[in-house]
Amino acid sequence: MRHRTVLVAARILLAVASASPLAVAQKAYDPGVTDTEIKVGNFMPYTGRFSEYGATGRAEAAYFRMVNDQGGVNGRKIDFISVDSGSEPAKALDLAQQLVEQDGVLLTVGIWGTPANMAIRAYLNEKKVPQLFVAATDSAFDDPGRFPWTMGFQPTRRTEGLVYAQYILRTKPAAKIGILSARGDAEQWVEGIRQGLGDKAASMIAKEATFSYSDAASLAAGIVELKNSGADVFLNLAVGGFATRAIRQAYDMNWHPLQFIPNASLSVAAFLEPAGLEKAAGVITNARSKGWLKPQSRSDPDVRAFLDWMKKYNPDASLRDANYVYGYEVAQTMVEVLKKCGDNLTRANAMKQAASLDLQLGMLSPGIRITTSPTDYQPIKDLFLIQFNGHEWVPLGPTTRR
Helix, strand or coil: CCCHHHHHHHHHHHHHHHHHHHHCCCCEEEECCCEEEEEEEEECCCCCCCCCHHHHHHHHHHHHHHHHHHHCCCEEEEEEEECCCCCCCCHHHHHHEEEEEHHHEEECCEECCCCCCCCHHHHHHCCCCEEEECCCCHHHHHHCCCCCEEEEECCHHHHHHHHHHHHHHCCCCCCCCCEEECCCHHHHHHHHHHHHHHHHHHHHHEEEEEEEEEEEHHHHHHHHHHHHCCCEEEEEECCCHHHHHHHHHHHHHHCCCCEECHHHHHHHHHHHHCCCCHHHHCCEEEECCCCCCCHHHHHCCHHHHHHHHHHCCCCCCCCCCCCHHHHHHHHHHHHHHHHHHHHCCCHHHHHHHHHEEECCCEEECCCEEEECCCCCCCCCEEEEEEEEEECCEEEEEEEEEC
């Protein structure tokens, strides 16, 4: 009996010893990965004219800190290397090269802005480095056929413009529309608006005015043009602090049309409070996330989890800054991709897992999911309209599908 026990034990030890090299062999790592660490790269406008969006990067960093405090992803801590772009797209390629060639990141995530992401897309695709969940709404980031290493995250500008136009047709069919947009930066919004208006576009669009982000005076001049056209609907397609200026300037010149702004400019703390809450009252935009400011929303365990995270990891941030919700959602999606990779932490597998998602994130409104496939690189496709009542955003209708 004793001899048999020793023999069985010996066989078990032999099996474990022979299995260990195989288990090690099954691990596959690309640059940026070890048994204890995963390097993830990012750059954001922490300073400069779009610095309000730096909150997104801070939120992503805070989410990864929480994950690391909980033991990491499959035992590996996330080393989030996020650097300042200074709001200068001209720096984007140098920063991407620094992250890949010097810092040795596995992939990039959540880089902000269409110009910056367009500037690095060819480089990252040539290097076969995933450019995941870009914080930009151009449909160019949903092009897996030509750029298989680049993936968007949220609904496109064309979708936004289409939904706004459909709402205007339904609620103000006799409207005269004025469109304010940045030169060379709003074609897809305008395409969506024209598509949504259909054969009424020519008669309903009273005036289109453009401005430059480098010339504040051109913004004011454009608003004057639109007011003088007699427009009673204002499609304010400026981003960030420029949307703030446009809201304030339209109000101050006693022009009070029905106004729309991009989702990118919806943060109450970052963009509406600086404009003046009374001046922003009535503005419409679109959203995809649950409300989190009303006391009754705290009965939702996912909202409570977000609020607890904000309190612990972002104690000095404003709860009214929607950029933190956005960063939370992007980081949560990134962690899910890394979990799905298991021990096969190669760039190719990270891209494969990113292109096979079906997630219901806690802060997304019911019915809005993260879904991707090898031919669908737009994770979020749905949205709903909201209107600012002078204090908070309130829903205007049901979810709209792309």
